[in-house]
Amino acid sequence: MSDSSCAGHDAPPALERVEVVANDRITTGVGLIVLHAPRTAAAVRPGQFVHVRIGYGTPFILRRPFSVHRVRGERLEILYQVVGRGTRALAAATAGTQMDLIGPLGHGWDIPADVSHALLVAGGLGAAPLGMLAEELAARGVAVTVASGAPSEDRLLARDLFEAVARRVEVATDDGSCGTPGFVTGVCASLLADEALDIVYTCGPEPMQRIVASQAAAAGVPCQVSLERLMACGIGACLSCVVRTTEGLKKACVDGPVFDAAAVEWEPAERVPEH
Amino acid sequence: MSQTVDMNVNLAGLALRSPVLTASGTFASGREFADFVDLERVGAVVTKGVSLEPWEGNPGPRIAETSSGMLNSIGLQNPGVEAFCANDLAWLSSVDVPVIVNVSGHTLPEYVGVVERLEDEPGVAAYEINISCPNVDAGGMAFGTACAPAEEVTRACRTVTSRPLIVKLSPNVTHITEIARAVEAAGADAISLINTLLGMSIDVRTFRPRLARVVGGLSGPAIKPVALRMVWETSRAVTVPVIGMGGISDAEDAVEFMLAGATAVAVGTANFIDPTSVIRITDGLAEFCRANDVERVRDLTGALRT
Numbered sequence: 001m002s003d004s005s006c007a008g009h010d011a012p013p014a015l016e017r018v019e020v021v022a023n024d025r026i027t028t029g030v031g032l033i034v035l036h037a038p039r040t041a042a043a044v045r046p047g048q049f050v051h052v053r054i055g056y057g058t059p060f061i062l063r064r065p066f067s068v069h070r071v072r073g074e075r076l077e078i079l080y081q082v083v084g085r086g087t088r089a090l091a092a093a094t095a096g097t098q099m100d101l102i103g104p105l106g107h108g109w110d111i112p113a114d115v116s117h118a119l120l121v122a123g124g125l126g127a128a129p130l131g132m133l134a135e136e137l138a139a140r141g142v143a144v145t146v147a148s149g150a151p152s153e154d155r156l157l158a159r160d161l162f163e164a165v166a167r168r169v170e171v172a173t174d175d176g177s178c179g180t181p182g183f184v185t186g187v188c189a190s191l192l193a194d195e196a197l198d199i200v201y202t203c204g205p206e207p208m209q210r211i212v213a214s215q216a217a218a219a220g221v222p223c224q225v226s227l228e229r230l231m232a233c234g235i236g237a238c239l240s241c242v243v244r245t246t247e248g249l250k251k252a253c254v255d256g257p258v259f260d261a262a263a264v265e266w267e268p269a270e271r272v273p274e275h
Numbered sequence: 276m277s278q279t280v281d282m283n284v285n286l287a288g289l290a291l292r293s294p295v296l297t298a299s300g301t302f303a304s305g306r307e308f309a310d311f312v313d314l315e316r317v318g319a320v321v322t323k324g325v326s327l328e329p330w331e332g333n334p335g336p337r338i339a340e341t342s343s344g345m346l347n348s349i350g351l352q353n354p355g356v357e358a359f360c361a362n363d364l365a366w367l368s369s370v371d372v373p374v375i376v377n378v379s380g381h382t383l384p385e386y387v388g389v390v391e392r393l394e395d396e397p398g399v400a401a402y403e404i405n406i407s408c409p410n411v412d413a414g415g416m417a418f419g420t421a422c423a424p425a426e427e428v429t430r431a432c433r434t435v436t437s438r439p440l441i442v443k444l445s446p447n448v449t450h451i452t453e454i455a456r457a458v459e460a461a462g463a464d465a466i467s468l469i470n471t472l473l474g475m476s477i478d479v480r481t482f483r484p485r486l487a488r489v490v491g492g493l494s495g496p497a498i499k500p501v502a503l504r505m506v507w508e509t510s511r512a513v514t515v516p517v518i519g520m521g522g523i524s525d526a527e528d529a530v531e532f533m534l535a536g537a538t539a540v541a542v543g544t545a546n547f548i549d550p551t552s553v554i555r556i557t558d559g560l561a562e563f564c565r566a567n568d569v570e571r572v573r574d575l576t577g578a579l580r581t
Contacts, residue, residue: 012310013310014310014311015549015550015551016312053548053549059343060340060341060342061340061343061344061345061495061496061544061548062340062345062547062548063547063548085340098445102550127500201526229335230335230337230338230339231338231343232337232338232347232544233301233546233547233548233550234308235307235310235311235550236303236307237302237303237307237308237546238299238300238301238338238347238349238547239337239349239352240335240336240337240338240347240349241335242332242335242337242352249331249332249352254307267335
């Protein structure tokens with residue numbers, strides 16, 4: 001692979017009509033929807049997202065952004081949490097339902113050419129954009145270690161995928177029903193101490209990502225984070241999804257959602273949306 | 276063979292190939308939409324608001340979705356007129372489309388300063404003076420909710436340009452026709468309306484406002500009836516042309532605004548939902564005219580039967 005970065009391959013986004021192939025609730029409040037989306041499936045890179053129009057003529061008007069969990073042939077798989085009107089409508093969509101999406105969008109994970117061992121830290125639904133990344137890293141011959149956290153064992157996401165491609169998977173649950181009791185940041189700290197890591201990739205609640213970023217920085221390991229913001233257009237026009245960085249305000253939709261953790265100026269805790 | 280519809284309109288001396296424009300703040304400077312629409316088929320690109328110095332905008336969250344609409348409190352984040360000329364305007368000059376620059380300011384001299392700077396740029400077809408942004412502490416809507424300041428800022432910009440001057444009005448007033456007459460008297464060549472309606476939304480789980488700045492501007496289909504009423508009132512109160520906007524999502528919405536008296540229309544929030552909206556609505560408008568034996572789209576303007 002001569003190109004060191006995912007972003008170098010980015011295809012221009014397009015509007016694509018898609019059809020729901022399957023849509024299942026996989027654990028408390030979380031669903032997995034499979035969309036037939038040949039154009040986007042062929043073009044999307046790990047860490048990028050799609051902007052989905054869930055309904056037409058509904059009282060809610062905006063699209064909803066979802067990272068792509070993984071790709072299987074012409075199908076996209078999306079992990080989503082039911083949090084509001086949009087995701088409730090998404091959860092109600094049955095096989096055969098027509099939707100449209102804009103994709104692929106955003107700047108995904110960068111994979112430097114010299115990386116040989118990567119740590120992926122997933123908090124809850126943060127596993128969503130890390131699935132495709134784990135597969136891509138493994139396909140490139142990069143050793144993958146995963147730290148995955150959830151409230152309880154039944155709510156751990158993407159376990160099978162991570163176990164299939166990672167050299168090592170460590171789990172943390174809030175209630176101690178599986179793995180180390182407590183937050184995934186505890187597991188992350190021990191892995192950073194134990195393992196010779198070249199890079200850390202993380203996604204999850206923003207306070208968790210912030211801790212992982214500081215742990216990686218303390219260990220001298222580069223870190224990339226995937227940030228969530230409310231967004232309207234998804235293509236860089238509305239300026240809803242700004243992220244404060246050392247290089248000024250950036251847009252989560254086109255400059256992110258993946259950012260170099262060292263460049264992010266974290267919002268004060270009271271501004272972090274509740275998850 | 277279906278007849279060809281004449282889609283040309285004359286807007287305050289600007290010859291436009293279509294009456295369908297983009298609404299300021301919803302289309303950036305067009306570049307972001309180039310993957311989705313042929314910009315050369317857009318009536319005119321109305322840019323995001325530009326100020327004399329760079330503006331950072333407001334803290335987040337900056338948007339909240341509401342029933343059939345959305346609230347925004349972006350706060351006119353923009354890189355300032357110099358960077359705008361070097362980047363946005365330079366890029367737009369490679370596209371054959373009229374460019375209307377939306378001009379913002381905290382103070383009267385700032386509005387004038389932006390216009391003066393842009394007078395050096397050949398790629399500007401007209402100005403839209405934004406006296407209606409509800410999301411800044413100084414300037415913006417403060418100029419647009421009383422006749423005297425509205426008139427003053429219009430007159431000040433008028434003295435430094437001979438290009439068409441459009442003034443964009445706020446709906447957050449008791450009598451919009453009074454403001455419209457004031458800016459017409461001060462030299463406005465056209466009036467655009469409406470900007471967003473002030474609103475708010477609360478997250479009952481946290482007892483907190485959904486917007487960091489508490490209040491913001493409502494846009495989208497939810498505001499269309501209000502916008503249509505104000506376009507109808509205004510177009511009867513002034514002799515200059517009116518650009519109608521507020522929740523236009525499809526061609527029939529555009530037809531409604533023209534029947535109510537608009538010479539041109541602008542598509543705003545719909546660009547966020549369907550990035551092809553402006554062309555979809557342009558094509559739909561032509562198709563409407565064909566189907567209804569309207570030879571020239573301008574014949575729809577003010578054709579309301581009452």
